[in-house]
Amino acid sequence: MFDTHVHTSISDDCKMPIEDAIKRAKGLGIGMVVTDHMDINYPKDNLFVFDVDDFFNRYEKYRSDKVLLGIEMGLRPDAIDENRNLEKNYDFDYVLGSIHVVNSVDIYEERFYLEKSKKEAYVEYFKAMLDGVRENEFIDSLAHIDYIGRYAKYDDTEIYYDDYREVIDEILREVAMREKSLEINTRRLGNRSTLNELFNTYKRFYELGGKTVTIGSDGHTTESIGVNFKEAMELASSCNLRPVYYKRRKCEYI
Structure with missing residues (x-):
């Protein structure tokens, strides 16, 4: 087992x-992939x-x-060429693509939500993610599709x-068509209702041709590494998706 998002x-x-x-992952008996932020x-x-x-x-x-060395790249429309150059010119094991910023505003910030209904904000987020997947064909896996829920x-x-x-x-179809993985981010899996809702998304990924998932804690502290992995593995199994990790940009089955 690998925590693919640390x-x-x-x-x-x-x-x-x-x-x-590294000490924490070793104590848990798992491998880990370093995925520091490049936005x-x-x-x-x-x-x-x-x-x-x-680095x-x-x-x-x-x-x-x-212990593998990856990167988490922000899928921004104004960084496509720079991201592609990094991916081509450095020996990363794994390239994880993510959306944190939408229309030049970090969705962590309250101002992203001002004067928007929940549906308006969430659709804007998902459309940015869709564009990011389409424009950055070199990623290995798409990170935390449910990030905005945090x-x-x-x-x-x-x-x-x-x-x-x-x-x-549309997002799931694009990821599946490119034969990429979809991350199961474990940050929110401790909540049963969240787990139930995410089941619908990952089941649909399988129905649209998706085959593999990476499992990552998005760990920023030692305590968060490997958290909720049992739930993530059960989610993958229930949706007929195969957990994998990437080494030297090649898919390895767990």
Whole structure:
């Protein structure tokens, strides 16, 4: 088993040294993939970017069969060429694509939701994700499709698949058509109602031709590494999806 989404102190929102992450993963008997944030052209200068040469200079010595070096790339329309160049020119094991910023606003921020209904905000988010998948064909897996459910500023932040079926299906179809993986992000799986709603999305991914999932905690602390993995594996199994990880950009079955 691999936790395929782990951050370290290279990410601007994380203070965890890689040594602590490795120790935690080893204690759990799992492998891990470092996926520090690279969100080129993030709205605030010098945030969520890092020196990739320095990254490899510092972390290559830790790479092994159980510690892999990846990257989490922000799928932004103004960073496609830069992302592609990084993917081509550096020896990452894994490229994880994600959406954090929509129309130049981080969806963590309250201002993204001002004067928008929940449906308007969520559809805007999903459309940005759809564009990101279409424009960045080189990613290996699409991260946390349910990310907006963590931070939306509504009384009920849950993502009900039936409310967004049309645009979610487009995303899932694109990921499946490209034979990419869809991440099961474990951050929200401790909530049974969330798990039930996500089942609808991942089942539909399988129905549209999806075959594989990566499982990642999005860990920023040692305590979060490997969290809710039992639930993630059960979700994958119930949807007939195969958990995988990537090594040297090749899909490895768990």
